[in-house]
Amino acid sequence: MTHLGAVLRIFGLFPSEHARDFVITSRGRMAEDHVGSYYAATLNDKTRYPALDGDTRVDVAIVGGGFSGIATALTFAERGRSVALVEMNRIGWGASGRNGGQLIAGISGEGEFARQAGVIGRHVLDQIRYLGHDIIEGRIARYGIDCDLKHGWMEVAARPSHMKGIRAHVAEMQEKGYGSHHQIVEPDDLPAIIGTEKYYGGFIDRRSGHLHPLNLCLGEARAAASLGARIFEETKAIEITGGKEPLIRTDRGTIRADAVVLAGDTAHQFDRGRLNGLHFPTGTYIIATEPLSETEVAAINPQDLAICDTNTVLDYYRLSADRRMLFGGRCNYTNRDPADIAGTMKARLTEIFPQLSEKRVDYVWSGRIGIVLTRVPAIGRLEPNLYYMQGYCGHGVNATHIAAEIVADAIQGTTDRFDVFDKIRQVRLPIGQWAGNQLLALGMTYYRLRDML
Numbered sequence: 359m360t361h362l363g364a365v366l367r368i369f370g371l372f373p374s375e376h377a378r379d380f381v382i383t384s385r386g387r388m389a390e391d392h393v394g395s396y397y398a399a400t401l402n403d404k405t406r407y408p409a410l411d412g413d414t415r416v417d418v419a420i421v422g423g424g425f426s427g428i429a430t431a432l433t434f435a436e437r438g439r440s441v442a443l444v445e446m447n448r449i450g451w452g453a454s455g456r457n458g459g460q461l462i463a464g465i466s467g468e469g470e471f472a473r474q475a476g477v478i479g480r481h482v483l484d485q486i487r488y489l490g491h492d493i494i495e496g497r498i499a500r501y502g503i504d505c506d507l508k509h510g511w512m513e514v515a516a517r518p519s520h521m522k523g524i525r526a527h528v529a530e531m532q533e534k535g536y537g538s539h540h541q542i543v544e545p546d547d548l549p550a551i552i553g554t555e556k557y558y559g560g561f562i563d564r565r566s567g568h569l570h571p572l573n574l575c576l577g578e579a580r581a582a583a584s585l586g587a588r589i590f591e592e593t594k595a596i597e598i599t600g601g602k603e604p605l606i607r608t609d610r611g612t613i614r615a616d617a618v619v620l621a622g623d624t625a626h627q628f629d630r631g632r633l634n635g636l637h638f639p640t641g642t643y644i645i646a647t648e649p650l651s652e653t654e655v656a657a658i659n660p661q662d663l664a665i666c667d668t669n670t671v672l673d674y675y676r677l678s679a680d681r682r683m684l685f686g687g688r689c690n691y692t693n694r695d696p697a698d699i700a701g702t703m704k705a706r707l708t709e710i711f712p713q714l715s716e717k718r719v720d721y722v723w724s725g726r727i728g729i730v731l732t733r734v735p736a737i738g739r740l741e742p743n744l745y746y747m748q749g750y751c752g753h754g755v756n757a758t759h760i761a762a763e764i765v766a767d768a769i770q771g772t773t774d775r776f777d778v779f780d781k782i783r784q785v786r787l788p789i790g791q792w793a794g795n796q797l798l799a800l801g802m803t804y805y806r807l808r809d810m811l
Contacts, residue, residue, distance in 0.1 A: 390447045395456055395723040396646040396678060397572035402504055403580055407449065410590040412611045416440040418769065419606045419615035421595045421628075423447075424454035425571075425758035426747050427621035428578045432497070433766040435585035442613050443587065443621075444606060446594040450575035452622065453754060456725040458644065458674045458686045459571045460664040461494065462511060463487050463563055465760065466751035467733030474734075475778050482778050484534060488565060489763065490756030494574065501584075503577030506679040510663040511566035512543070514557040520668040521545075521559045528561050539565040552665065553658035554710050568664035568676045571755060598628060600744025617769045620746040622758075623728040631740050635786035637749055639726040641695055644686035645703040646678065646721040647714065655681055658711055673706065683707065683714060695724055727752050731785035737761050738780040745769065749784075 392398040418434050420427045423445025434441040445451065464487045465471070472479045498507055515521045528540045541562045543551060548559065583589055590608075597607035604618040620628060623637055650658075659665070659677055666674035673687040685707045688696070696702040700722040708715045730736050730749035735757050737747045745768065747761040768776035 390451060392448055392451060392455055392572070393723045393725070394721070395572075395644070396682065396684065396721040397455055397459075397570060399721065400570070400573075400678075400680075401576060402573050403576040405576070405580060405583075407445075407579075407583070407589040407591040410442075410444060410593040410608055410610045410613070413614070414442060414588070414611070415614045416442045416588065417615060418442075418617050418619065419604065419613040420444070420619045420621050421598060421606060422621035423449040423579070423589070423591065424452050424622045425575055425578075425754060426454075426761060427619070428454075428575055428582060429493070429759045429762035430619055430621055430747075430766060431587045431589070432578050432582040432585070433762050435582045435587040437766070437770070441582075441587045442590065442615070443582075444590045444593040444595055444608055444613070446592065448591055449579045449589065450572045453725050453727050454575045454622075454758070455572035456644070456723055457571050457727070457752075457754060458664075458666075458684065459568045459676065459755065460511060460666065460674060461491060461507075461567050461569060461755050462666075462753055463491070463566050463756065464753075465735055465757045466753045467730075467735070470732050471734045471782065474782055479778055482775050485775065486760045486764075487536075490759040491565060493759045493763065494569075494756075497578060497581060498574075501577060501581040503574060503581070505574040505577060506570040507567060508569070508662055508664075509567040510562065510564055510661055511568065512551070512560055512562045512663045512665045514548075514552065514560035514665060514667050516557065516667040516669045516672075518558045524559065524561050524668070536565070539563055551661060551663070553713065556710050557667065562661075562663065566664070566756075569755070570679070574755075595628075598744065600741040602742075604743045617743045617745065619765060619769075620740070620744070620748070621762075623726070623748050632738060632784075633736075633740065633746060633748075636730055636736060636784055638729045638731075640729045641724055642686060642727055642752070643688050643696070643699050643703055643724045644684060644722075645700055645707070645719045647683045647685075647707075648718040648720050650677070650681045650683060650714075650717070652681070654713070657713065658683075673710065675707075682720070683711075683717070699724060727754070731787075732782065734782050734784070735761060735779070736782075736784055737764060737776065739768075 417439040418441045420430055420443040427443050431441050431443045528542050531540045543560045545559045594609045595606050598618055599605045604615050606613040664676040666672050675685040678684055700719050704719055728749045729751055733751045736749040739745050745765050747765055750757040764775045
């Protein structure tokens with residue numbers, strides 16, 4: 359942390375001790391580097407992309423260097439279109455480079471999506487359930503992206519009553535032909551799969567899994583650049599327009615294009631029109647322990663599964679490639695981070711795995727995930743030739759790649775899936791983001807109490 363960062367924290371401008379580090383650009387603008395996470399410590403691509411300097415023209419211009427933007431850029435580059443992307447910090451700086459790394463089938467909010475979109479919506483859900491997996495796995499193989507991909511994801515029942523919903527879900531997946539991927543885990547079978555007495559059964563999806571998200575994002579960026587995509591870091595978008603002359607104006611130049619994509623959670627100045635009052639950033643926290651022994655791994659997670667529970671305010675965790683426990687959760691909807699993130703998360707980890715109580719915590723970090731009240735990812739059009747995608751509600755690894763494909767298809771004239779998402783009636787609060795977060799936090803406090811009881 360620089361002296362400047364310490365001064366800013368004293369004045370309360372940064373909420374978490376582990377949340378931010380800085381780089382100073384050649385023109386003196388303060389940009390933020392990757393946070394001090396396990397992922398940043400083990401990244402395998404240190405490429406720094408230049409800042410935009412001047413004016414340029416491409417087919418498609420993108421704001422945002424996370425999964426949404428990078429996946430979209432690579433999709434267009436693979437299709438032979440010229441593309442430019444701007445990111446105000448570093449590629450993978452936000453949630454894409456700090457998340458739990460869980461590759462989960464489908465999207466969040468599927469029940470609401472099906473309720474609003476009916477038969478067509480259910481058909482779209484079937485089409486896209488593993489679309490993100492297919493895209494990611496294909497790119498890992500095609501471009502040699504080293505991101506520790508492992509298959510196997512499990513949802514565990516936090517209450518006995520939750521098994522009813524799990525059984526119904528697995529039965530539905532079997533009816534749809536996904537039976538070979540899904541396995542019910544009865545309560546008596548849990549000890550052979552997970553070394554805790556906290557749960558009451560669950561199910562395993564062998565098609566889903568986990569990976570190193572920052573290395574995936576950086577690998578896709580490298581692939582896009584190799585195909586001609588122009589990527590600009592440390593370049594802040596200050597104005598965007600659609601219509602007949604789509605434009606991104608930055609602090610260092612302009613990009614004119616046939617279409618502009620707002621990719622991922624936008625800055626406040628772009629929360630206009632359909633985006634106004636839609637998105638609520640929510641804090642989530644992760645710790646990484648010291649490496650565990652093979653004996654310890656065999657006792658707590660012998661199948662190397664990514665795991666999350668069925669609580670509304672859930673825990674999620676997995677093992678890293680070097681056998682660290684990466685444990686996350688405790689979502690905070692007020693955006694006020696705990697005073698002691700490491701202590702808070704270690705206490706929760708110890709509740710679930712008492713056998714890890716003496717393990718050292720080597721990395722602690724926080725971040726913001728984008729929440730929309732319907733839980734359905736917001737994919738749509740703000741104005742002609744100006745598109746957006748955001749609000750993945752914690753399912754971003756898979757869902758961002760789905761959204762990128764849907765928006766890319768729409769820009770090129772195939773709008774069947776895009777139109778279904780664009781017509782979803784999202785819930786907006788016309789009271790400002792801060793007040794909205796407090797109301798959201800109040801509601802989630804109810805659900806947390808319900809989880810506890």
